[in-house]
Amino acid sequence: MPTGKLDDYIMFSSGGQGGQVLVIGLPSMRLLKVIGVFTPEPWQGYGYGSLETQAVLEGGFAKGKPIYWGDTHHPALSETNGEYDGQFLFINDKANARLAVIDLRDFETKQIVKNPNAINDHGGGFVTPNTEYVIEGPQYATPIGWEYAPVDQYKEKYRGVITFWAFDREKGRVDVARSFQIELPPYWQDLCDAGKKVSEGWIFCNSINTELATGGIELGLPPFEAGTAQRDMDYLHIINWKKAEELVKAGKAETINGIQVLRLETVAQEGVLFFAPEPKSPHGADVAPGGDYIVVGGKLDPHVTVYSFQKIQDAIAKGPTEKDEYGVPILNFDDVKEAQVELGLGPLHTQFDDQGYAYTSLFLDSAVARWSLGGPYRQDGWKLEGKLPVHYNIGHLAAAEGDTVSPDGKYLVALNKWSIDRFALVGPLHPQNLQLIDISQPGDKMQILYDMPIGIAEPHYAQIIKADKLQPWEVYPEVGWDPLKQAVDPNAPQAGQERIERRGNTVEIWMTAVRSHYKPERVEVKKGDHVIWHITNVDRARDATHGFALPGYNISLTIEPGETTTIEFDADQAGVFTYYCTEFCSALHLEMMGYFTVQP
Amino acid sequence: MATVFESEEVTVKVGEEEIRTTLTTFLLPSLLLMLGAMLIVVSIFLPYWQMTLKAPQYPKGLHVEVYVNKMTGDVREVDGLNHYIGMPKLEEAAQLERSFSVIALVVLALLLTAGVFIHNQWAGVLALPAILYPAIFLADMAYWLYTFGHNLDPKAPLSSSIKPFTPPVLGEGVIGQFRTVASLGPGLILAMVASFVILIGLWFHRRAYKPIVDARKRQARRMEARRG
Numbered sequence: 001m002p003t004g005k006l007d008d009y010i011m012f013s014s015g016g017q018g019g020q021v022l023v024i025g026l027p028s029m030r031l032l033k034v035i036g037v038f039t040p041e042p043w044q045g046y047g048y049g050s051l052e053t054q055a056v057l058e059g060g061f062a063k064g065k066p067i068y069w070g071d072t073h074h075p076a077l078s079e080t081n082g083e084y085d086g087q088f089l090f091i092n093d094k095a096n097a098r099l100a101v102i103d104l105r106d107f108e109t110k111q112i113v114k115n116p117n118a119i120n121d122h123g124g125g126f127v128t129p130n131t132e133y134v135i136e137g138p139q140y141a142t143p144i145g146w147e148y149a150p151v152d153q154y155k156e157k158y159r160g161v162i163t164f165w166a167f168d169r170e171k172g173r174v175d176v177a178r179s180f181q182i183e184l185p186p187y188w189q190d191l192c193d194a195g196k197k198v199s200e201g202w203i204f205c206n207s208i209n210t211e212l213a214t215g216g217i218e219l220g221l222p223p224f225e226a227g228t229a230q231r232d233m234d235y236l237h238i239i240n241w242k243k244a245e246e247l248v249k250a251g252k253a254e255t256i257n258g259i260q261v262l263r264l265e266t267v268a269q270e271g272v273l274f275f276a277p278e279p280k281s282p283h284g285a286d287v288a289p290g291g292d293y294i295v296v297g298g299k300l301d302p303h304v305t306v307y308s309f310q311k312i313q314d315a316i317a318k319g320p321t322e323k324d325e326y327g328v329p330i331l332n333f334d335d336v337k338e339a340q341v342e343l344g345l346g347p348l349h350t351q352f353d354d355q356g357y358a359y360t361s362l363f364l365d366s367a368v369a370r371w372s373l374g375g376p377y378r379q380d381g382w383k384l385e386g387k388l389p390v391h392y393n394i395g396h397l398a399a400a401e402g403d404t405v406s407p408d409g410k411y412l413v414a415l416n417k418w419s420i421d422r423f424a425l426v427g428p429l430h431p432q433n434l435q436l437i438d439i440s441q442p443g444d445k446m447q448i449l450y451d452m453p454i455g456i457a458e459p460h461y462a463q464i465i466k467a468d469k470l471q472p473w474e475v476y477p478e479v480g481w482d483p484l485k486q487a488v489d490p491n492a493p494q495a496g497q498e499r500i501e502r503r504g505n506t507v508e509i510w511m512t513a514v515r516s517h518y519k520p521e522r523v524e525v526k527k528g529d530h531v532i533w534h535i536t537n538v539d540r541a542r543d544a545t546h547g548f549a550l551p552g553y554n555i556s557l558t559i560e561p562g563e564t565t566t567i568e569f570d571a572d573q574a575g576v577f578t579y580y581c582t583e584f585c586s587a588l589h590l591e592m593m594g595y596f597t598v599q600p
Numbered sequence: 601m602a603t604v605f606e607s608e609e610v611t612v613k614v615g616e617e618e619i620r621t622t623l624t625t626f627l628l629p630s631l632l633l634m635l636g637a638m639l640i641v642v643s644i645f646l647p648y649w650q651m652t653l654k655a656p657q658y659p660k661g662l663h664v665e666v667y668v669n670k671m672t673g674d675v676r677e678v679d680g681l682n683h684y685i686g687m688p689k690l691e692e693a694a695q696l697e698r699s700f701s702v703i704a705l706v707v708l709a710l711l712l713t714a715g716v717f718i719h720n721q722w723a724g725v726l727a728l729p730a731i732l733y734p735a736i737f738l739a740d741m742a743y744w745l746y747t748f749g750h751n752l753d754p755k756a757p758l759s760s761s762i763k764p765f766t767p768p769v770l771g772e773g774v775i776g777q778f779r780t781v782a783s784l785g786p787g788l789i790l791a792m793v794a795s796f797v798i799l800i801g802l803w804f805h806r807r808a809y810k811p812i813v814d815a816r817k818r819q820a821r822r823m824e825a826r827r828g
Contacts, residue, residue, distance in 0.1 A: 516757070539680065540676055540677055541658075541680070543657075587684075
């Protein structure tokens with residue numbers, strides 16, 4: 001990739017426990033940006049004084065308790081007709097059951113919603129084919145509604161809860177009032193995917209603890225790792241979300257902690273929820289491009305199991321005879337299974353290309369398996385084509401547009417958990433290794449092109465979008481732009497209207513920043529004053545970003561061309577404070593400073 | 601019979617030619633003058649002068665287009681850069697000229713149109729401002745470029761490193777890390793074409809009406825002589 005040439009694809013990768021999103025160009029594997037999401041991020045001035053970013057972070061506080069990190073897992077690009085449309089990106093925080101909305105016009109986080117009834121999540125975010133809902137799947141069962149119940153009451157009180165966050169595309173926000181949840185048995189639902197095309201209106205989630213294991217190794221009970229692996233089969237959850245939506249509209253939901261919840265008995269009886277057996281403790285539930293097949297990785301089983309959506313529909317029509325102990329209908333495994341393909345050890349996640357191939361990560365084998373889909377995809381289907389060793393311990397994998405209705409092929413990225421000896425040693429904590437793989441040749445020909453160390457956290461899933469689908473802004477559209485409202489703030493400072501006003505003990509400042517000065521350059525207040533300080537970057541040149549650092553007050557802002565932002569604080573420390581520009585904006589950047597004097 | 605027939609034919613032929621000659625002689629100058637007027641009116645809507653500033657940090661360059669009544673392009677950015685060398689804002693240049701330019705050009709066009717109805721040397725006098733107009737525009741442009749380049753604020757950040765200068769009216773110049781390229785805009789080119797068209801129009805105007813004017817003069821002189 002020559003210098004100065006732009007990438008064909010952009011990959012949005014989870015930033016793992018860094019609570020961020022990584023933006024990486026493909027095929028160069030250049031790191032383009034780290035978007036602050038659940039974690040304050042000083043470069044973007046995210047969470048260091050700016051009221052707008054603070055409001056976003058506070059949206060994710062748990063019952064008022066500040067949370068300043070997140071374990072980001074699954075980024076989900078907004079879709080139109082099952083294709084990425086490049087407008088929004090969603091990502092979950094597994095640790096705290098939260099979902100964030102990133103606007104891809106400015107690549108900034110606009111909203112964080114805290115799930116009111118779940119303490120953690122996993123199988124999200126992922127979107128319905130037209131982004132009607134962003135879905136946040138559960139993981140470890142807890143008492144619903146954030147209540148207390150002893151672990152002994154696991155079977156009776158503990159539940160999974162899957163959340164359908166309604167997305168208002170116009171406003172670019174999740175609309176909690178229209179959102180709903182479905183109560184599920186405490187089976188540790190794991191990963192989910194939305195049906196598309198023929199299976200639009202349905203979602204599919206695997207689960208790993210139908211044993212209802214509750215751990216207790218210290219009591220001599222089987223640890224979770226063994227307890228969850230006792231039965232031969234767990235259940236693929238098959239959920240009719242269109243039907244669920246109808247039930248919510250018909251008033252069959254109960255409001256718990258401000259969100260509508262369809263109770264387990266309702267969804268079990270009303271034909272919303274069905275189970276299909278799957279080899280025990282699997283991983284991944286990935287829908288093929290046509291929506292016709294669902295692939296579940298065996299994890300502890302060397303196969304991927306492929307379910308036919310048509311067969312699922314036939315089995316539902318026929319009427320399932322069996323039920324689980326919570327009353328959920330169970331479909332017969334042989335009725336709904338299309339194929340099982342033996343790939344190797346530890347099959348986890350599956351992606352697709354434009355040639356009818358599927359790619360499955362093999363964690364234990366440290367390899368990517370390419371196999372052919374059958375049915376309408378390839379004549380010689382349902383067989384392993386070849387394997388490519390990767391380095392090492394691959395988790396997710398991402399192919400170019402590989403989970404949409406029309407995958408592109410060409411590139412695949414292996415998100416390896418361990419790098420061991422692939423990079424210079426930098427101490428015991430090793431970087432992760434994202435490997436770029438050329439998948440443009442048929443059969444078993446796959447080639448590793450590049451190793452990219454990730455030295456900030458452990459990425460989980462990633463999505464790869466064609467670069468020209470993104471239409472980001474070069475600068476904010478107008479001067480005085482509030483990125484939270486995505487509109488001009490009428491109160492934003494404008495050139496020529498800079499001023500300082502005092503009202504009692506409140507001092508309000510309207511400041512502009514332009515290469516290479518702030519106006520005003522002297523701000524004087526008295527100790528104890530309440531300070532409201534608006535700053536607009538009135539520059540219009542691409543990349544003419546200004547920073548604003550105020551020492552002693554934990555304030556760091558980054559103000560992009562046109563942007564306006566506000567800080568508010570009590571001047572509780574007397575003295576002379578030098579504010580200055582933290583972005584090297586111009587030859588006279590060092591002179592871009594001012595004095596904030598606080599009289600004792 | 602034959603003679604009469606032939607003579608009739610000849611008469612008809614002569615009539616057609618006469619009409620054709622009259623059309624070429626008298627219509628052409630009017631058309632050319634009106635074309636000149638039209639070009640001037642159209643030029644109001646086009647940039648007259650443009651400047652591109654090239655520097656490493658502006659890969660697409662900065663562009664300023666000057667119309668007779670406004671400036672467009674990266675004016676704000678250029679102003680922002682100019683503050684470092686103490687140059688006034690571009691908006692402050694030629695404010696008076698820009699305020700009356702559109703009316704002035706419409707008047708120029710009307711004067712040209714008047715030439716269509718005035719069949720003597722006064723048509724040429726009325727057309728003179730339109731002919732000279734492109735040169736006047738460029739002279740005014742040069743005046744403002746000189747004025748701006750020689751009235752730099754001595755307290756500006758880079759006042760000690762940038763000496764007063766005149767940005768070129770046309771062609772290339774260098775200021776700091778910027779290479780500037782100034783060129784004629786389509787509006788000014790149209791105005792120049794208009795000047796040329798008007799000159800040709802006046803030449804035909806003279807060819808058509810001078811004999812008539814001269815003939816009238818001769819007749820007047822003869823009448824005078826007879827009376828005298």
